[in-house]
Amino acid sequence: MTIIQEDIARAGVVGAGGAGFPTHVKLSGKADTVVLNAAECEPLLHKDKELIRNDANKIVEGLARAVALVGAKEAVIGIKEKYKDVVDAMQRALPGYMRVAPLPDVYPSGDEFILVYLTLGRVIAPGAIPLSVGAVVMNVETAFNVANVGETPVVDKFVSIAGAVANPSTVRVPLGTTLAEALQLAGGATIPNPAYVVGGAMMGRLVDDLAMPITKTTGGLIVLPSDHFIVQRKSWDWNKTMRVGRAACDQCSRCTELCPRYMLGHPIEPHRAMRSLGFNSSREADVAGTQFCSECNLCSYCSCPEGLDPRGVNHQNKARILAEKKRWTNPPFHPERADLLLAFRKTPTKRLMQRIGLDSFVNKGPLLTKSYQPKKVVLPLRQHIGAPCAPIVQKGDSVGRGQPIAIRPVADGKPALGADLHASIDGVVEEVAPDAITIVAR
Ligand code: SF4
Ligand code: SF4
Secondary structure (H helix, E strand, C coil), X not given: CCCCHHHHHHCXXXXXXXXXXXXXXHCCCCCCEEEEEECCCCCCCCHHHHHHHHHHHHHHHHHHHHHHHXXXXXXXXXXXXXXXXXXXXXXXXXXCCEEXXXXXXXXXXXXXXHHHHHHHCCCCCCCCCHXXXXXXXXXXXXXXXXXXXXXXXXXXXXXXXXXCECCCEEEEEECCCEHHHHHHHCCCECCCCEEEEECCCCCCEEECCCCCECCCCCCEEEEEECCCHHHHHHCCCHHHHHHHHHHHCCCCCHHHHCCHHHHCCCXXXXXXXXXXXXXXXXXXXXXXHHHHCCCXXXXXXXXCCCCCCHHHXXXXXXXXXXXXCCCCCCCCCCCHHHHHHHCCCCEEHHHXXXXXXXXXXXXXXXXXXXXXXXXXXXXXXXCCCCCCCEECCCCCCEECCCCEEEECCEECCEECCCCCEECCXXXXXXXXXXXXXXXXXX
């Protein structure tokens, strides 16, 4: 079946591996190559590999649709070479115009900028997107969802449940299922006073409310002891970042030397951003360059020998740049650095996991195939970048799984940026709140 971009929007497909950028918009450009991001470089997360192990043909089907929509000549699949069974499963399913590009086991190989360099040898300029070098990057679960367009809209989510849990695994649950329910599917926490990270250990955030619903962008739930390094570091507030950084940064520049974006030739130099703690600095190389930080946290959790938080300083400076409207246009760009530096200074995942205290946890997450039926789901109207969806159901309406319940609002005669939302279970609408729709199972 041939599909068009509007079919993808109506099926509710957004980037499942990041901020939820609507996939139909991403697939509206023209590119010569589609890159499948199967790097899954966040420690302990395994859902993408499990999807490939479970149904590589489906992923290839979604990828083929993306290739057709952007008019590409080929598709390249970036998978870590060490997962030989996943590489083999993918290779068996590939047509001639697709190939696997084996990746080294390094962090952050799943950063789109790094992935495009590792798979295609192309360097994206600071502030640009992969399309600027002829590439579109797509996450594994997004490809799975694109393959389902025409049959099933996005109603389920795959989530890695990892860390201090009885049965580390990948679960498939209806959207709107709570984090607490997903955790129970993996046997629950095995430690007293657990702390929870949603997303990855490196880039995710701490949450204390497990009643939160799983959305189209929830990738993982990691359970850790409350005194764990990652939990402690994610608990730092700006005062601590500033106070410790101001007192202890010796300007050794190791954070910059190992920064993946700096090594791609971008004007981000975290050691210079640290100087802004001591001075009201606004010089471009010191502060404006922070707008090109990916916030991968490599500098803060791994590179800095003093245990400081350059990523936090970058984050604060980015907010300041945004507020002062000081965006750096035409910044310097040294793409030759990629071949000179990045090729030789990658951070191995094994060393990273030792450094951040994750090497003692089970590093597997097999897919649990038993389907889960929650009694109730809460579906936020904004699960994507863009405008929140507008409800088209009312309290008391009977709905079926897969039925549209909220759609993109129309602005200036066309649908706003976003993707439609569907009931994830059969049931009755219990509430239509300004930010979410609640459905109770029949
Ligand atoms: S690595 Fe740490 S101590 Fe060295 S310059 Fe960067 S923030 Fe300062
Ligand atoms: S978080 Fe640190 S290492 Fe990562 S891109 Fe930003 S400055 Fe570079």
